[in-house]
Amino acid sequence: xxxxxxxxxxxxxxxxxxxxxxxxxxxxxxxxxxxxxxxxxxxxxxxxxxxxxxxxxxxxxxxxxxxxxxxxxxxxxxxxxxxxxxxxxxxxxxxxxxxxxxxxxxxxxxxxxxxxxxxxxxxxxxxxxxxxxxxxxxxxxxxxxxxxxxxxxxxxxxxxxxxxxxxxxxxxxxxxxxxxxxxxxxxxxxxx
Amino acid sequence: xxxxxxxxxxxxxxxxxxxxxxxxxxxxxxxxxxxxxxxxxxxxxxxxxxxxxxxxxxxxxxxxxxxxxxxxxxxxxxxxxxxxxxxxxxxxxxxxxxxxxxxxxxxxxxxxxxxxxxxxxxxxxxxxxxxxxxxxxxxxxxxxxxxxxxxxxxxxxxxxxxxxxxxxxxxxxxxxxxxx
Numbered sequence: 001x002x003x004x005x006x007x008x009x010x011x012x013x014x015x016x017x018x019x020x021x022x023x024x025x026x027x028x029x030x031x032x033x034x035x036x037x038x039x040x041x042x043x044x045x046x047x048x049x050x051x052x053x054x055x056x057x058x059x060x061x062x063x064x065x066x067x068x069x070x071x072x073x074x075x076x077x078x079x080x081x082x083x084x085x086x087x088x089x090x091x092x093x094x095x096x097x098x099x100x101x102x103x104x105x106x107x108x109x110x111x112x113x114x115x116x117x118x119x120x121x122x123x124x125x126x127x128x129x130x131x132x133x134x135x136x137x138x139x140x141x142x143x144x145x146x147x148x149x150x151x152x153x154x155x156x157x158x159x160x161x162x163x164x165x166x167x168x169x170x171x172x173x174x175x176x177x178x179x180x181x182x183x184x185x186x187x188x189x190x191x192x
Numbered sequence: 193x194x195x196x197x198x199x200x201x202x203x204x205x206x207x208x209x210x211x212x213x214x215x216x217x218x219x220x221x222x223x224x225x226x227x228x229x230x231x232x233x234x235x236x237x238x239x240x241x242x243x244x245x246x247x248x249x250x251x252x253x254x255x256x257x258x259x260x261x262x263x264x265x266x267x268x269x270x271x272x273x274x275x276x277x278x279x280x281x282x283x284x285x286x287x288x289x290x291x292x293x294x295x296x297x298x299x300x301x302x303x304x305x306x307x308x309x310x311x312x313x314x315x316x317x318x319x320x321x322x323x324x325x326x327x328x329x330x331x332x333x334x335x336x337x338x339x340x341x342x343x344x345x346x347x348x349x350x351x352x353x354x355x356x357x358x359x360x361x362x363x364x365x366x367x368x369x370x371x372x
Contacts, residue, residue, distance in 0.1 A: 026258045033257070034249040041247070051253050058257045134245055153242040159206055174202045181205045185234040188241070 010074035018065060025065070029058055032075065036082050039155035042138065043086040043147075044093075053089065057082040076165040079155050083147075083165075137187045145180035152177060196221065201231045209235030279355040283348065 008016070008024070010031075016024035036057060041050035061068075061078050068077055138149060151162045159177075163170045200218045207213040209232045211222055222228045 022258070022261050025261060026254075029254050029257050030249075033254050034246065037250060037253065038246040047247070051250065054253060055257050055260070059260055062261055134241060153239075154246055156246075174206065177205055178198065178202045181235065181238065185231070185238055188238060189234065 011070050014065060014068055014070070014074055017062075025062055028074070028078075032078060033058070035154065035156045036078065039079065039150050040082055040086050042150045042154050043083070044089050045139075049089065053082065053085045057085055060085075072164060073161055075157060076161050079151065079157060080165050083151075133188065137184050140187075141180055141183060145176055145183070148173065148176050149180050149184070197225060197228055200225075200228050204228065204232050204235050208239035209233065209237075279351060283351045283355055 008027070010028065013024040013028050017028075033054060037047075037050050037054045040053045040057075041047045044050055044053065057078065060081050064081075068074065138146060141149060148162060148166075151157045151165070152159075157165065159170060159173050162168070163173045166173070200214070200221050203214055203218060204211075204222070211219055211232055214222065222232055
């Protein structure tokens with residue numbers, strides 16, 4: 001199935017889905033699956049797990065569709081569900097692992113999230129060395145910065161959507177992404 | 193770093209280094225500021241890398257999700273359909289128990305013999321249950337404060353309101369069933 005191409009907005013599709021038609025929700029799946037899985041794969045560091053969590057996120061959204069408040073964007077609601085699933089998964093994993101720390105570009109300690117090379121979320125990346133560098137750079141960010149980078153570049157959310165989802169002022173989102181990008185640009189420049 | 197530079201660079205990050213999407217004043221600033229120009233170049237490169245890091249659409253996963261949707265709706269529909277039925281039944285049971293008998297039961301005797309017999313048997317069963325329940329509840333009620341009776345009455349009113357609300361939603365589920 002190609003990514004959904006329709007003139008209907010997300011909220012219009014949700015309204016149609018609430019009337020009992022599953023096709024509009026299928027369009028939403030087509031519209032957001034790629035970004036949702038990309039976001040989750042970076043969050044949990046495992047592409048297969050990300051696929052399962054994506055499925056779970058969509059099913060939960062479908063089951064709770066009547067509770068969706070059209071005052072908010074569907075994308076932020078969906079990614080909030082996915083984010084909570086990913087964080088729950090990470091918490092379960094942390095209970096049975098030892099935490100490792102390293103210093104980021106600003107000299108601050110950040111927790112390292114180890115990933116299984118066999119389940120590399122960037123396995124599709126043609127330039128393996130660059131993919132590995134990207135992965136390391138993102139994983140090395142402070143959690144609060146890393147999360148925003150994932151929401152911006154993998155989930156594809158706008159600054160406004162991120163601010164809405166995180167209940168954060170727009171200026172704070174801009175500032176944190178500014179700091180995160182400073183670190184990423186610096187590390188990527190050092191790799192060339 | 194100057195405040196103006198930081199603001200410009202924050203906006204450069206938001207537009208992924210595409211200077212053409214900045215406001216005119218900021219475009220002019222980038223043209224004259226080495227630091228901001230470097231950030232623009234760096235952001236374009238970073239954006240290109242991050243965009244290509246997003247994997248392609250997973251059609252197999254999408255198909256799997258879509259197949260699961262009707263099953264979820266069916267489970268939800270069953271639960272929603274049962275809820276007002278259970279609430280209505282509970283309310284009826286409370287009412288019958290409170291009265292100790294089915295109202296207007298004596299009128300059933302005027303029905304044709306075969307139906308009257310069936311209904312009277314059922315009525316007798318309900319009556320027995322109601323009488324037994326009432327006897328037990330009277331024993332309990334005498335030892336309970338009036339506030340309990342008030343709470344019980346309130347509960348019945350809430351149950352009635354809940355039944356009405358649930359039934360109203362139930363009609364919407366019925367509309368879905370026409371699409372099966």
